[in-house]
Structure formats: structure tokens, C-alpha cells
Amino acid sequence: xxxxxxxxxxxxxxxxxxxxxxxxxxxxxxxxxxxxxxxxxxxxxxxxxxxxxxxxxxxxxxxxxxxxxxxxxxxxxxxxxxxxxxxxxxxxxxxxxxxxxxxxxxxxxxxxxxxxxxxxxxxxxxxxxxxxxxxxxxxxxxxxxxxxxxxxxxxxxxxxxxxxxxxxxxxxxxxxxxxxxxxxxxxxxxxxxxxxxxxxxxxxxxxxxxxxxxxxxxxxxxxxxxxxxxxxxxxxxxxxxxxxxxxxxxxxxxxxxxxxxxxxxxxxxxxxxxxxxxxxxxxxxxxxxxxxxxxxxxxxxxxxxxxxxxxxxxxxxxxxxxxxxxxxxxxxxxxxxxxxxxxxxxxxxxxxxxxxxxxxxxxxxxxxxxxxxxxxxxxxxxxxxxxxxx
Numbered sequence: 001x002x003x004x005x006x007x008x009x010x011x012x013x014x015x016x017x018x019x020x021x022x023x024x025x026x027x028x029x030x031x032x033x034x035x036x037x038x039x040x041x042x043x044x045x046x047x048x049x050x051x052x053x054x055x056x057x058x059x060x061x062x063x064x065x066x067x068x069x070x071x072x073x074x075x076x077x078x079x080x081x082x083x084x085x086x087x088x089x090x091x092x093x094x095x096x097x098x099x100x101x102x103x104x105x106x107x108x109x110x111x112x113x114x115x116x117x118x119x120x121x122x123x124x125x126x127x128x129x130x131x132x133x134x135x136x137x138x139x140x141x142x143x144x145x146x147x148x149x150x151x152x153x154x155x156x157x158x159x160x161x162x163x164x165x166x167x168x169x170x171x172x173x174x175x176x177x178x179x180x181x182x183x184x185x186x187x188x189x190x191x192x193x194x195x196x197x198x199x200x201x202x203x204x205x206x207x208x209x210x211x212x213x214x215x216x217x218x219x220x221x222x223x224x225x226x227x228x229x230x231x232x233x234x235x236x237x238x239x240x241x242x243x244x245x246x247x248x249x250x251x252x253x254x255x256x257x258x259x260x261x262x263x264x265x266x267x268x269x270x271x272x273x274x275x276x277x278x279x280x281x282x283x284x285x286x287x288x289x290x291x292x293x294x295x296x297x298x299x300x301x302x303x304x305x306x307x308x309x310x311x312x313x314x315x316x317x318x319x320x321x322x323x324x325x326x327x328x329x330x331x332x333x334x335x336x337x338x339x340x341x342x343x344x345x346x347x348x349x350x351x352x353x354x355x356x357x358x359x360x361x362x363x364x365x366x367x368x369x370x371x372x373x374x375x376x377x378x379x380x381x382x383x384x385x386x387x388x389x390x
Contacts, residue, residue, distance in 0.1 A: 006376050008357040009388050018361060020376070025305065025367040028289040032076025035295040036265055036272070037252065038287070039078040039117060040280035041085035042069055043329050044092060044100060048342040058087075058096045058344040065100070066107050068337050073108065075288040077280060078115035080155055084196060085278045086119075087325055089160070091345030094124035098146055105150055114153070117188060120144050121157035127199065130161035133175055140179045154187040155231070155276075156180070160199040169205035169215040176219040186228035188254060188276065191216060193234040195321040209239055217246060224248045231256045231276040235317070237264055245270055258317045258324070262306040266294065278324060279313040282331035283368055308366040315355070315362060323350040327359055333382075334363065334375040341382060353386055 004022050007015035045068065050059030072079050081104050082088055082097035092100070101118040108116055122130075122139035130136055136159055147154055156179065166172055180187065194201040204212035204219075220227050229252030232240050237260035244253040255264040255273035264273040280287045286305045293301035316327035326347055333341040341348050360369075360379055369375040383389070 004372055004376060006360075006379060007389065008360065008379075009353065009383070009386070010357075011354045013388070015388070020364050020369075020372050021367075022364065022369075022372040023367055024370050024372065025286045025289060027285045027370065028075065028292060030074070030076060032288060032292060033295050034076060034291045036291060037078065037254075037274040038265075038280065038291060039080040039115075039254070039276040040072045040284055040287070041080045041083050041276065041278045042072055042281060043325060043332065044086045044096075044344065045329075045332075045338045046340075046342045046344045048340045054091075054344065054346040058092050060096065060100070060344065061338070062103060064338050066103060068332065069104055069107070071337065072281075072284055073112050073115065075284050076291075077284060077288060078117065079104070080117050080276050081119065083119040083155065083157065083190075084192065085281060085325060085328060087344055087347060088119055088121070088157075089123045089197070090322065090325070091343070091347060094121075094143065097123075098143075101147060101152055102150055105152055113151070117153040117155045118147050119157045119190075120147055120154050120187075122159040122161045125161045127161045127164040130165045133162075133165060133171055136162045136165060136175055137178050140175070141182060144179065144182060148184050153185060154183060155190055156183075156187045157190045158192045158197070158200050158203055160197070163200050163203055166205055169211070169218075172204050172215055173219055173222065177222050180223040180226040183226045186226055188228050189216075189220070189230040190256075191230060191232045191234070192256075195235060195319070196233055197322060209234075213239075213243055213246075216243070220251055221248060224251055227251050229254050229274065233257070235259050235321075240264060240273065241268075244273060258313045259310070261313075262290075262303070262310065265291075266299070266302065278328060279309070279316065281328050282316070282335075282363075283309045283312070283366070285370070286366070286368060309368070312359070312362040312366050312368070315358060323347070326351045327355070330356060330359060331363055331368065334360070334378045335368075335370050336374050336378070341378075356382065 003019040045064035125139040204215040231254040233256030254276040290305040
């Protein structure tokens with residue numbers, strides 16, 4: 001059989017023939033039996049035909065957006081929606097996020113709704129307009145109550161406004177205590193590092209990890225009956241493990257480490273992490289199959305499926321990390337989950353061409369191009385934008 005090939009340009013523009021491995025991971029069929037609680041952070045699909053200016057507000061293709069969430073749910077994974085991967089605060093505003101939450105919940109059955117958690121934050125409050133902790137609490141509660149009125153589960157996101165007005169750890173403890181007191185069911189907290197959002201530098205009232213850790217643990221201890229767990233997104237496995245070992249009984253660690261997730265989920269003799277990951281968006285079939293293998297103690301298969309995805313993830317999440325969404329959506333395009341590579345806010349332009357060509361190679365190597373012929377056709381269309389014949 002003639003190998004499937006495509007000409008991929010190097011960083012000088014010179015084309016190089018690339019022969020695809022073309023061995024996609026088999027999409028696992030249900031039932032999906034896992035021994036970890038796992039969420040994929042889902043992106044939104046832009047409407048490329050909308051007349052709205054990209055800088056004014058999001059234009060969303062709701063049919064394709066909800067269809068992608070169906071793909072994730074059908075693989076047995078949970079969905080973390082209206083969060084960073086959905087370009088929350090980088091194109092997706094609160095009005096768009098609330099509509100996304102409502103539409104996603106409406107499209108799910110009762111069992112699936114329990115696997116859907118929604119981002120609650122303060123992003124409708126401009127940090128520059130926040131004058132007090134009361135302003136931050138009011139903003140959090142507005143979103144919290146809106147999601148709870150839809151009977152939705154909650155991920156309490158970090159707040160840019162709180163990072164701006166808080167004078168120290170005690171302010172964080174006070175705000176979280178007041179907000180968590182009004183949660184109708186346990187929530188997942190999110191500690192998002194400043195590599196993902198520079199406006200969150202110094203979160204928990206400290207620039208160094210140790211004092212920040214103590215404040216985060218104090219917040220959890222004060223309201224532990226309202227905390228299902230915490231997602232930590234610092235891209236540092238040692239820090240995550242240190243926090244994981246100090247969490248109160250019954251409070252889960254959800255890894256947000258898109259560099260070290262296989263070992264963190266697998267765990268050690270003292271425990272393991274559950275997962276809430278942006279990388280589980282483009283690698284969802286491999287993640288589902290690997291988690292099923294882990295549940296039956298088939299570590300060899302778990303490692304075989306996930307280990308090849310790590311170099312891909314490290315490329316997607318390379319600095320500047322906040323633009324990882326561009327790689328996530330590019331793979332959704334190559335895999336046919338959307339028929340274009342356009343993002344809200346024009347974010348498809350935030351990575352250079354060599355990033356995309358290497359992403360193509362790594363996705364093929366990891367078996368993550370579900371239909372290699374379709375992916376080649378999509379890549380060739382993409383390359384024409386750069387004046388390249390693939």
C-alpha cells in the first residue's frame with residue numbers, strides 16, 4: 001500500500017515530504033468503566049460566517065459546539081465547560097458562557113448532567129472596576145446563582161478581580177468562605193497559574209508556592225463540606241503531589257498538569273490525582289481507552305496509549321501557554337469536528353506555521369488523527385493560506 005504523504009514546509013518554507021504513520025487509536029465503545037473522575041475541558045466552535053467583528057464578542061456555531069460535547073460524553077468523560085479552554089476571558093464573555101452552559105445542560109440526559117461542571121467566575125466584572133472584596137463576592141454570586149438555577153454543577157474559577165483588590169491571604173479566605181457558603185452542592189476549586197493567565201500572578205496572596213499553598217489549604221479546610229476537590233494548573237508535578245498529600249479526607253485532587261498527567265493520574269503508594277485537563281480535549285479517545293485500562297490494572301496499555309501524547313501536549317501548551325487553545329482547536333479541525341479553523345477573537349493566528357506542522361506530525365505519531373486522509377485534506381487546505389502546496 002502506498003503510504004499517505006504530505007509536503008510540510010520547514011521554517012524556511014522549503015517543502016519536505018512527510019509519510020504518515022496513519023495508525024489512529026481505536027475509538028473505545030462503551031460502557032466506559034473508570035476508577036478516576038475525569039473531565040475534559042471543551043472548546044467552543046466559532047461561526048466563521050457571522051458578520052460580528054471578532055473583537056466585539058463571540059460568534060458561536062452552537063450545533064458544532066454541542067456536537068463536540070456529545071463526542072466527549074460518549075467516550076465516558078466528564079466535561080468542564082465555559083472555562084479557559086473555551087476561551088473564557090479571551091473571547092468568550094459571561095453572556096456567551098451562560099448560554100453555553102444552558103445549551104450544554106439542555107442537550108444532556110440526567111446521568112450526563114452529573115458529568116458536566118461549569119465555570120463560575122467574576123469575568124463580567126472588569127478588574128479595573130473592582131473597588132472592594134464586596135464587589136468580587138457579588139460578581140461571584142451572580143454567576144454562581146445563575147448556574148445553580150440551571151441545576152448545574154460548579155467549578156469555581158480564579159478571579160482576576162480578586163487578584164487585583166486582595167491585600168493578602170486573609171482576603172482570599174474571606175471571599176471564598178462567603179461564596180462557598182452559598183454553593184448548593186460541593187464545587188471544584190481551580191488554582192490557575194499565571195503561565196495560563198498573567199493577570200493571576202500572586203494568587204492566594206503570595207508570589208511563592210509555599211505561602212500560596214497554605215492559604216489554598218486554609219480555604220478548603222474552612223469550607224471542606226462545600227469542596228469536592230481542587231484543580232491545580234501549575235505545570236509542576238511535585239507541587240501538585242505535595243498539595244495532594246495534604247488535602248482533607250474526601251477532597252479530591254484534579255490534575256490540571258498538561259505536562260505530567262499520565263504519572264499523576266496513575267499515582268503512587270500515597271495516592272493519585274483525578275483529572276480536569278485541556279489536553280483531554282484533543283486526545284479524548286486515547287484518554288478514554290487508557291483510563292479503562294487503568295481501571296482493570298492494565299498499566300502496560302495505559303502507558304502505551306498515554307505516553308506518546310505527552311510530547312504533543314508539551315508542544316500544545318508551550319509558552320506562551322495561554323495560547324494552547326489554538327492547538328486544541330486546530331486538532332479538532334484536522335479531525336473533522338469542525339469544518340474550518342477559525343476561532344472566536346481571531347485566536348487561530350496566535351501560533352506560527354512551524355507549530356502547526358509539528359503538531360500534525362506529533363498527532364499522527366500518537367495515533368490522534370482519527371481519519372488520516374481527512375486530516376491530510378484539512379492540512380492541505382490550511383497550508384494554502386500560507387501560499388504552500390501540500
